[in-house]
Structures are given as structure tokens and as C-alpha cells.
Amino acid sequence: MTDGSQEKANGATRWIGTRPVRPDGVDKVTGRARFGADVHLPNMLVGKVLRSPHAHARLKSIDTTRARSLPGVKAVVTRDDFEDLPSEFVPAGEMLVNYRDIVRNVMAREKVLYEGHPVAAVAAVGERAAKEALDLIEVGYEVLPHVMDVEEAMAPDAPLLHEDMITAGVEPAPETPSNVAKVVEFGHGDVEAGFAEADVMVEREFRTRPVHQGYIEPHSCVASFSEDGQAELWCTTQGHFIVRGHCAKLLGMEVSRLRVTASEIGGGFGGKTVVYLEPLALMLSRKSGNPVKMTMSREEVFRASGPAPGTCIRVRVGVRRDGRITAGEAELKYQAGAFQGSPVQLGCMCAFAPYDLENVKVTGYDVVANRPKATAYRAPGAPQSEFAVESVIDELAKAIGMDPVALRLKNAAKEGTRAAYGPTFGPVGLVETLEAAGAHEHYRARLAPGQGRGVASGFWFNIGGETCANLNLGEDGTIALVAGTPDIGGSRAALCLQAAEALGVDVETIRPLIADTSSLGYTFLTGGSRTAFASGMAVIEASKDMIGQLCERAAKIWDIPVDAVEWVEGEARPAGANAGEFESLPLADLAGLAGKTGGPIVGRAQINAQGAGPSFGTHVVDVDVDRETGRVEILRYTVIQDAGKAVHPDYVEGQMQGGAVQGIGWALNEEYVYDENGRLENPGFLDYRIPVCSDVPMIDTVIVEVPNPTHPYGVRGVGETPIIPPMAAIANAVEGALGIRFTDLPMSPPRVLKALDEARLPEAAD
Amino acid sequence: MARVIFTGSFRRYAGGEAEAEVEAANVRDLLAKLGERYPALAPHLDDGVALAIDGKIHQDALFSPIGPDSDVHLIPRIAGG
Numbered sequence: 102m103t104d105g106s107q108e109k110a111n112g113a114t115r116w117i118g119t120r121p122v123r124p125d126g127v128d129k130v131t132g133r134a135r136f137g138a139d140v141h142l143p144n145m146l147v148g149k150v151l152r153s154p155h156a157h158a159r160l161k162s163i164d165t166t167r168a169r170s171l172p173g174v175k176a177v178v179t180r181d182d183f184e185d186l187p188s189e190f191v192p193a194g195e196m197l198v199n200y201r202d203i204v205r206n207v208m209a210r211e212k213v214l215y216e217g218h219p220v221a222a223v224a225a226v227g228e229r230a231a232k233e234a235l236d237l238i239e240v241g242y243e244v245l246p247h248v249m250d251v252e253e254a255m256a257p258d259a260p261l262l263h264e265d266m267i268t269a270g271v272e273p274a275p276e277t278p279s280n281v282a283k284v285v286e287f288g289h290g291d292v293e294a295g296f297a298e299a300d301v302m303v304e305r306e307f308r309t310r311p312v313h314q315g316y317i318e319p320h321s322c323v324a325s326f327s328e329d330g331q332a333e334l335w336c337t338t339q340g341h342f343i344v345r346g347h348c349a350k351l352l353g354m355e356v357s358r359l360r361v362t363a364s365e366i367g368g369g370f371g372g373k374t375v376v377y378l379e380p381l382a383l384m385l386s387r388k389s390g391n392p393v394k395m396t397m398s399r400e401e402v403f404r405a406s407g408p409a410p411g412t413c414i415r416v417r418v419g420v421r422r423d424g425r426i427t428a429g430e431a432e433l434k435y436q437a438g439a440f441q442g443s444p445v446q447l448g449c450m451c452a453f454a455p456y457d458l459e460n461v462k463v464t465g466y467d468v469v470a471n472r473p474k475a476t477a478y479r480a481p482g483a484p485q486s487e488f489a490v491e492s493v494i495d496e497l498a499k500a501i502g503m504d505p506v507a508l509r510l511k512n513a514a515k516e517g518t519r520a521a522y523g524p525t526f527g528p529v530g531l532v533e534t535l536e537a538a539g540a541h542e543h544y545r546a547r548l549a550p551g552q553g554r555g556v557a558s559g560f561w562f563n564i565g566g567e568t569c570a571n572l573n574l575g576e577d578g579t580i581a582l583v584a585g586t587p588d589i590g591g592s593r594a595a596l597c598l599q600a601a602e603a604l605g606v607d608v609e610t611i612r613p614l615i616a617d618t619s620s621l622g623y624t625f626l627t628g629g630s631r632t633a634f635a636s637g638m639a640v641i642e643a644s645k646d647m648i649g650q651l652c653e654r655a656a657k658i659w660d661i662p663v664d665a666v667e668w669v670e671g672e673a674r675p676a677g678a679n680a681g682e683f684e685s686l687p688l689a690d691l692a693g694l695a696g697k698t699g700g701p702i703v704g705r706a707q708i709n710a711q712g713a714g715p716s717f718g719t720h721v722v723d724v725d726v727d728r729e730t731g732r733v734e735i736l737r738y739t740v741i742q743d744a745g746k747a748v749h750p751d752y753v754e755g756q757m758q759g760g761a762v763q764g765i766g767w768a769l770n771e772e773y774v775y776d777e778n779g780r781l782e783n784p785g786f787l788d789y790r791i792p793v794c795s796d797v798p799m800i801d802t803v804i805v806e807v808p809n810p811t812h813p814y815g816v817r818g819v820g821e822t823p824i825i826p827p828m829a830a831i832a833n834a835v836e837g838a839l840g841i842r843f844t845d846l847p848m849s850p851p852r853v854l855k856a857l858d859e860a861r862l863p864e865a866a867d
Numbered sequence: 868m869a870r871v872i873f874t875g876s877f878r879r880y881a882g883g884e885a886e887a888e889v890e891a892a893n894v895r896d897l898l899a900k901l902g903e904r905y906p907a908l909a910p911h912l913d914d915g916v917a918l919a920i921d922g923k924i925h926q927d928a929l930f931s932p933i934g935p936d937s938d939v940h941l942i943p944r945i946a947g948g
Contacts, residue, residue: 190914197915197944270876285943287875314948371948446943463875477948523874523940524919562945564926629947711931712923811923821947 116601116608117814120751123594124613125365134365137321137337138396145323146175146224148385148395149231150378151238152405153213153220156249156471156779157260160209160220161241168223168237173230176389177238178381179221180210183351200350202440206474207351207380213242214262214439215471216780217404224385224393247471247779251413251434254280254470262439262469280469282441287449287522288462295428295460299419301500306415307489309828309846310772311408311436314478315763315791318367319402324382325392330354332386334361336379339369339587340626344379345618351380352387359383362617363587370763371477372407374628403784407476408773410436410443414489416452420497424511428460429453429521433486435467438474443467444482447562450522451825452486454560455509455531455717457518471779477628479760480561480821484767484828488846491557491829496842505556505833506539506719514560514717530743530807531558531717537803538719543739548723552736553837558719559825563818564629565710569622570639572600572647572704576696578689580606582613584636585624590820591752592632598748599637599814603644605671606688622707630818633748634809635710641813647704651691654698659683714809714817718742720761720826724834731853733769733835739801745809745817757823758800764827766792770847869937871901877941880908889939894918895929897939917942 128134165177186200204210209218221238225231246260253259259280268275270284296302322336332354338344341363349356366373378395385393397406413434419427431452437443445465453461463486498505513531520526538544538556548554571583582600586592593613601608625631648668655673656663665680666673672687695702723737740757747753770790774782783789808815828846836842841856868888873881881887882905889904891897897918902909917926919940925931926944933939 272879285876286879289874369948374948444946447946450942450945477946479948481946481948523872523942524924525922525938527922562924562947564924564945564947566926629945631947709928711925711928 114602114814116598117746117748118750119598120749121594121608123591124597125588125593136318136367137364139364140323140335140394142323142325142392145392145394146226146385146389147228147231148222148224148382148393149235150219150381150401151221151235152401153209153216153218154780155213155242155244156216156247157245157262158213158242159245160212161243163221164239165221168234171230171234171237173226174223174234175226175391176224176385177221177234178384178388180208182384183208184353185210203347203376204351206440207376215473217401217473218439219381219405222381222385224389224391248280249470249472249775249779251411251436251468251470254468255434255466262471266469281466282437282469283467285446285449285465286463289519290458290460292428292430292460292462296419298421298427300422301497302417302419303493303496303500304415304417305489305493305844306413307492307844309412309485309488311411311472312478312767312771313403313408313789314370314372315766316368316370316372319397319399320373320377320406321396322379322382323392323394324379324386326383326386331358332383334359334379334383335364336361337364337366337373339366339373339589339628341587342585342618342623343374343626344376347376348380348383352383360617360619363615366587366589369589370479371481371628374477374626375407377406399786400784403789404781405473407438407474409478409481410438410475412436412485414486416489416493418490418493418497420501422501424501424503424508426456426458426512429456429458429490430461431463431486431490433463433465435465435482436470436472436475437467438472439469440474441467441469443475444477446482448482448486451483451560452490453521455514455558456512456521457514458521461521463521479763479824483559483561484764484825487559487825488828488832491826492832492842492844495555495829495833495836506535506544509558510535526715528807528810529715529717530805533805533807534558534717534719534741534743537741537805538721541721541739541741541803543721543737543801551838552723552725553834553839554721554723555830555833555837556719556721557826557829557833558717559822560715560717561630561822561825562715563634563713564631565635565713566625566631567623567709568635568639569624569707570636570643571621572643574647574692574695574702576692578692579610579612582611582640583616583621584613584640585616585621586627586632586636587615589627590756591749592627592636594752595633595748596636596640600640600644602814603641604648604688605669630716630820631713634713634812634816634818637748637816638710638812639706639708642706642708643704646706647702650702650704651688654691654694655686657698658686658694712811714745714811716743716817716819716822718822718826720830722827722830722834724831724838726835726838726853728857731850731857733831733848733853735765735797737798739803740823741803741805742819742822743805743807743817744819745812746806746815747804748814748816750804753804753819754802756819757802760823761800761827762792762797764824765797765831768828768831768846768848770849772847772849868935869897869933869939871897871939871941873941877908877911880911881905882907891933893929893933894925894931897933915944917944
């Protein structure tokens with residue numbers, strides 16, 4: 102028996118690379134798609150959260166007596182309802198999690214650590230009663246000094262968030278606590294020797310502000326606990342198996358007693374890989390005996406769900422006049438928010454990843470502060486560090502009079518390069534993206550006076566992980582594709598295409614769905630740009646499993662050995678003249694005969710996908726700057742990225758465009774504004790300004806395809822890399838337009854005006 | 868024997884050694900031997916690390932084979948959004 106999937110890795114494909122209509126499209130444009138808040142159950146209660154008004158305070162008392170006696174209130178939960186869990190880091194999928202921190206983040210215990218930290222939650226018959234009940238909860242706070250920014254938090258006299266936090270990664274271990282949770286180091290070679298060889302050296306310090314993932318759909322869930330201790334949960338999430346694991350732990354349940362269904366998702370970008378409301382809704386449902394729905398307001402999303410961390414980054418890079426980089430060094434300080442675990446390690450690993458360096462050293466600091474716990478946001482940690490490095494690279498190119506693409510090409514990481522974080526790269530496509538950028542008409546187009554052009558590259562690892570998939574063959578030959586990774590970026594289409602390719606059938610015969618946690622084996626979340634790769638690998642394996650069964654059935658029908666059957670273009674055929682002469686059996690015929698030839702046919706796969714291929718990208722952007730208002734206008738933007746193989750190019754281009762747009766927001770406008778008491782002043786999309794259509798031009802895309810040798814069709818993840826280069830590309834373009842190097846983000850109109858004023862002052866003095 | 872390369876923080880936990888030769892058939896075997904040889908490294912291995920074996924990253928893959936001439940790098944677990 103043979104199948105055709107492997108042979109197509111480097112050859113012509115029928116479905117991979119095509120652009121069929123998305124399988125979830127009609128439901129979404131007609132309003133049928135059910136998002137997190139669209140689940141309604143009989144006798145459902147409304148759950149609401151009482152949140153801390155203080156950035157840092159000791160919880161002296163919580164009195165819920167009056168709230169519980171309010172008519173319509175069915176349950177109230179506080180810290181006393183959740184068992185305390187010991188401090189212990191345990192692997193949970195890709196992440197190390199500390200349940201001591203998670204239980205404290207979903208419901209404050211000894212202290213509140215940020216404005217918006219949950220203190221209590223109620224379930225009532227309606228929204229009004231729930232809100233009234235919140236007002237009746239009496240909380241005694243002892244307000245403590247707070248600290249918001251990373252450098253202030255690292256100061257010796259800074260207020261301590263966790264009095265028992267001893268910095269890890271330092272020897273000897275400090276004797277006194279601090280807000281620095283961990284110090285990490287990466288690198289190889291001798292940076293000082295490398296700097297001694299440099300003709301030009303640039304050292305700069307950069308600051309980036311926390312930014313929110315900006316998903317349009319707020320967090321929402323419905324929980325329903327039954328009297329026998331079993332529960333169901335519907336929620337908007339990137340990983341319902343992760344939600345199941347966390348909730349079961351926090352509620353002391355066996356995972357098999359909790360069934361979690363992921364709704365359609367209105368954006369996640371990493372921010373929906375954790376739990377906030379879900380354990381509270383389950384506990385309220387357990388106590389009340391009713392289903393409970395909880396939905397965050399936009400304000401709550403901003404005040405209490407995780408941003409990407411703000412940072413302070415110092416970078417030093419040396420280069421010879423011939424363009425060879427001799428050494429790179431960086432120090433990264435990342436805000437973790439209220440609990441440790443910023444993505445500083447990843448930021449360190451990515452900072453110099455685009456470059457082939459003999460001497461490199463990166464040190465990272467994970468620092469807690471009185472803000473919501475930082476959460477993953479597309480390529481967590483990388484946009485900040487690569488913004489800093491790519492800005493310095495641009496400055497070096499100017500200093501030695503070299504084209505910035507040429508400088509990058511001269512030092513670009515390629516197959517065989519020892520990455521700055523250690524391993525040696527396999528086949529990667531940075532050189533190809535740089536060459537495509539240099540050859541693109543955009544890069545050579547003439548700029549008007551006063552406009553600027555910037556270039557920057559970016560790197561992201563991508564991951565694989567635990568993944569299951571089933572292919573259920575219907576009696577008419579159509580197929581239900583069952584996956585466990587919520588579809589946030591078009592994965593259902595990408596998985597159907599890979600199954601159709603492997604099976605040799607029409608993609609329209611495959612209907613995808615995302616199974617709940619009881620209907621499919623454990624599957625890690627949608628994140629790390631893993632789904633098209635890892636779920637794709639699982640779907641291909643499930644296809645092979647199904648093909649094996651189909652060939653066995655054909656062999657039985659023809660009464661020949663199964664080795665004498667081959668699967669070609671969606672049908673079983675005798676493998677060569679010696680097998681005998683039989684009319685081929687298409688999939689639909691075998692499906693119709695399945696009941697009589699051995700029973701239903703289901704292709705299954707359960708894998709731990711390894712060998713995800715890294716993705717590099719290069720962005721080119723043109724800007725104009727209004728010298729009177731300080732507004733930076735994006736005139737033209739081109740994203741070039743290695744996708745390995747674009748399964749559904751529309752979606753790949755969409756990821757590239759979406760990442761660029763989010764990066765534009767990060768670069769130009771997005772920032773949290775806190776008052777002196779640590780209270781957020783702009784918790785809404787009017788004042789926290791993400792880009793809208795009128796802010797951006799059409800984002801042009803160029804897909805480069807350097808196949809990932811691990812995947813049968815060469816697929817690499819594409820979702821995270823495109824958010825990495827925009828900040829540096831835009832800063833480099835603004836520098837080209839104004840001659841002013843911005844090292845603080847965002848480059849918002851007030852900051853640009855201030856910089857222009859400061860630049861004019863010397864002129865005025867002259 | 869496989870060559871294990873220590874960089875950054877892992878080098879410090881390995882007593883400053885830049886690399887070590889370890890005979891190991893798979894990831895589980897390698898991690899056990901590294902933990903025995905470098906006690907300060909052991910807790911970090913227990914926390915969960917990823918291994919780059921000949922440039923290909925393996926995470927949560929105890930039985931991934933390691934060749935006699937493989938180059939192995941210890942790196943932190945890789946996450947994503």
C-alpha cells in the first residue's frame with residue numbers, strides 16, 4: 102500500500118497553495134457564528150466581578166453579607182472559595198505555570214496587585230441585580246505604595262509586590278527580596294574582543310510601553326455545573342484544553358468531569374491563552390446550581406487582561422567599515438506585571454536571531470510591577486527586543502554609508518548559522534526575504550522630499566506540540582475533519598486543504614469542526630504559530646491512517662494482498678499489472694461499502710509535532726510626517742515573509758497584513774495612560790487608539806517559500822513574525838524623514854511634536 | 868558521543884563548562900545524565916527545557932533520538948501567542 106502525500110512535498114500540488122472560500126465564512130457574514138457571549142442556557146445567571154480600585158493594597162477584609170442577602174443574588178465567591186495552591190512551576194503545554202500565581206490572579210488573596218484585580222464575584226438573576234450586589238460588598242484595603250515601570254520597580258527602595266521574591270538566576274542568590282524575579286543570559290563568543298575589532302559602534306537605550314492585544318471580542322464564558330459534580334464550560338479561548346486543565350486544578354476537579362467547548366473567537370493574538378473569568382463562572386455555578394454567564398466589558402479587558410510588557414532595552418552593536426558586524430550586546434528589562442513570567446527569555450533569544458554573529462551577549466530581567474499580568478501577544482517578547490536591535494542596525498548602516506538591506510544581507514543568518522541563542526539553523530529564508538525586499542519596486546521607488554523609508558527584519562521560532570485530529574468518513578464519501586485547535590487565523594481552511602491534498606479528494610467534501618475537550622484527545626492551544634504546522638501534520642497522519650484502512654477494504658473486495666493496492670487521486674487502484682485487473686474504487690464507493698467490509702472508517706492521529714521551522718520576515722515602509730501635528734502617515738507598506746509553503750495564501754497574506762497593522766499601532770499610538778494612583782485613564786478604544794482602516798494603506802505582501810523539511814508540504818508558521826519588524830521599520834523611516842531617531846514608543850503626535858520642537862531649538866538659537 | 872553545548876545561563880549552571888560529551892540514546896537519557904553530572908543544572912532541566920538536536924528543536928519529546936555525533940543545545944522552552 103502506498104499513499105501520495107510524501108511524494109508531493111517538492112512537487113506539484115492540487116490543493117496546497119489554492120484559495121478556496123473559507124469554510125466558516127458564511128456563518129460569520131450571516132451572523133450565525135456563535136462567539137463567546139452567544140451561548141444561552143435555561144435559568145442562566147449573570148456573573149459580575151468586583152475589582153480593586155487600587156494598584157497595590159493589602160486585603161484586610163471582605164464582607165459579602167449584604168450582597169448575599171440582596172434579592173436575586175444566587176452566589177458570591179471570594180478568595181475563601183478557592184483553595185490556595187503551592188508555589189510550583191509546572192509545564193503546561195509550552196508554558197511553565199505557577200498555580201500559586203494563577204489562583205491569585207483570578208481572585209486576589211493577601212493583596213491586590215493592580216487596579217482591576219478581582220476581589221469578589223457574584224451571580225444574580227440579571228445584570229442589574231449583579232451590579233447592585235457588587236456595590237454591597239465591603240472590602241477593607243490597606244493601600245500600599247505602588248510601582249508601575251520597570252526601572253522604578255528595580256530600584257533598591259521600590260515597593261515590593263511579593264515579599265518572598267528572591268531573584269533566580271543570580272549566584273550567589275540575593276539575601277533580600279526584590280521585584281526582579283529572574284535574570285537570564287544568552288550568548289557566545291567574546292563581545293569585548295568583538296567590539297575592539299569594530300570601526301563603528303552604536304549604543305542606544307530604548308523604551309516601549311505595554312500594549313494590549315486589542316482583540317475585538319471581550320473575554321466571555323458560560324459555565325454549568327451539575328449536581329453530580331460534572332461541569333460544562335463554553336468560552337472564547339485559544340486553547341480549551343488549557344482552560345480545562347487550569348480550571349480543573351483551581352476547582353479541585355478531575356479533568357474528565359469538565360467539558361470545555363471553544364466558541365468562535367473574535368481575535369486572541371496570545372491574549373486568550375490564559376484563564377480569567379472561567380474559574381469564577383464555574384465556582385459561581387457550582388455554588389448557585391445555575392448556569393452562569395460572565396462577559397468582560399471593554400474597560401475590564403483593559404484593566405485586567407494581559408498586555409504585552411513594557412520594556413527598557415539597551416543595545417550595543419559594533420561593525421567594521423566593510424559591513425561585518427563584530428559584536429552585539431543587549432540588556433533587556435521586561436515588565437511581567439503583577440506576577441513573574443514576562444517573555445523576556447524569548448525577547449533575549451530573538452534579539453539578534455537575524456544575524457550571524459561570532460560574539461553576542463544578551464541579559465534579561467523579568468520584573469514585576471503593579472499592572473495586569475503580562476500575557477502573550479504575537480511573538481511574545483520579540484517585537485520589543487528586535488525593535489531595539491533593528492533600529493541600531495539602521496543607524497550603523499547610515500554610519501558606514503551602506504544600504505540597510507545590504508548590511509543585513511552581509512550578516513544574515515542562514516542555514517548553518519549558529520543562532521545567537523545557541524542552536525544552528527536549518528534551512529531558513531531570511532536571505533530570500535532580504536533579496537526580495539531589495540529587488541522590490543517599493544524599495545527602489547522615489548520618495549518625495551521630507552518622506553522617509555525604513556526597513557527591518559524579524560525572526561520567530563514557531564512551535565509544534567501535542568495535537569490530535571480525526572477524519573470521520575461519512576457513508577457518502579464526505580469527511581468530517583475534527584481538530585482541537587481553535588481557529589483564530591483560518592486554520593480550518595488550511596487543515597481541509599492539507600487533508601484534501603493527502604487524500605486526493607475535493608476540498609469541498611471535507612467539513613471541519615473544532616471538537617470539545619471530551620470528544621478528542623488532548624490538543625495544545627492555538628499559539629506559537631503552530632496550528633497550520635502541527636494540526637496540519639496531525640491531519641496528514643490521520644489521512645494516511647484513513648488511506649491505510651481504505652486500501653485494506655479494497656484489498657478485501659478484490660481479494661488481493663493489501664500491498665497490491667495503491668491510493669492515487671482519491672481512489673484505490675491495483676498497484677501494477679501483477680495485482681490483477683480491477684476497476685478502481687473511489688473514496689465514495691468504499692465509504693458506501695464500509696458497513697459491509699468491516700465497519701466505519703475513521704482516520705486518527707495523535708502526535709507531538711517536532712521540528713517547526715522558524716520564520717523570518719522583512720518589512721519596507723514609507724512614511725510622511727506632518728510637521729505641524731506630529732502625525733506619522735504610513736504611505737506605503739510591504740511585508741515580505743518566508744511561509745515555508747503557503748497552504749492558503751489568502752490567510753497567509755492576512756496574517757502578514759494583520760501583524761503589520763498591529764505593529765503600526767504599537768509604533769505610532771498605543772499606550773496605557775495611568776494616573777498617579779496607578780489607575781488606568783484610557784480603558785477604551787476611543788482613547789487607547791488601535792489603527793483603523795483609514796490609518797493604514799493597503800499592505801502589500803510577498804510570500805517567500807523556503808520549505809520546512811520537517812513538514813510534508815514544507816509549512817512554517819506565519820502568524821507571529823509579521824508583528825516584529827514594524828516598530829523598527831517605522832522608526833527607521835521616521836528617522837529618514839525627520840533626521841530624528843526615536844527610541845521611545847509610541848511615536849505618537851505629542852512625542853513627535855516634542856522631538857521636533859527640541860530639534861528646532863538649536864536652529865532657533867543659531 | 869553527542870556534544871552538548873552550554874551557553875548563557877546554562878553554562879553557569881554547568882559550572883562554567885562550554886560543552887560536554889554525553890553518551891545518550893534519546894532526550895530522556897541525556898537529561899538524566901546531565902542532571903547527574905551537573906547538580907546545579909538539574910532543577911532547570913526539571914522545570915522543562917527544549918533541546919535543539921542538530922539544529923531541530925525538540926520540546927516535550929523524551930524519546931527523540933540523539934545520534935552519536937549529534938550537537939545538542941539546551942534552550943528555554945519556547946512559547947508563543
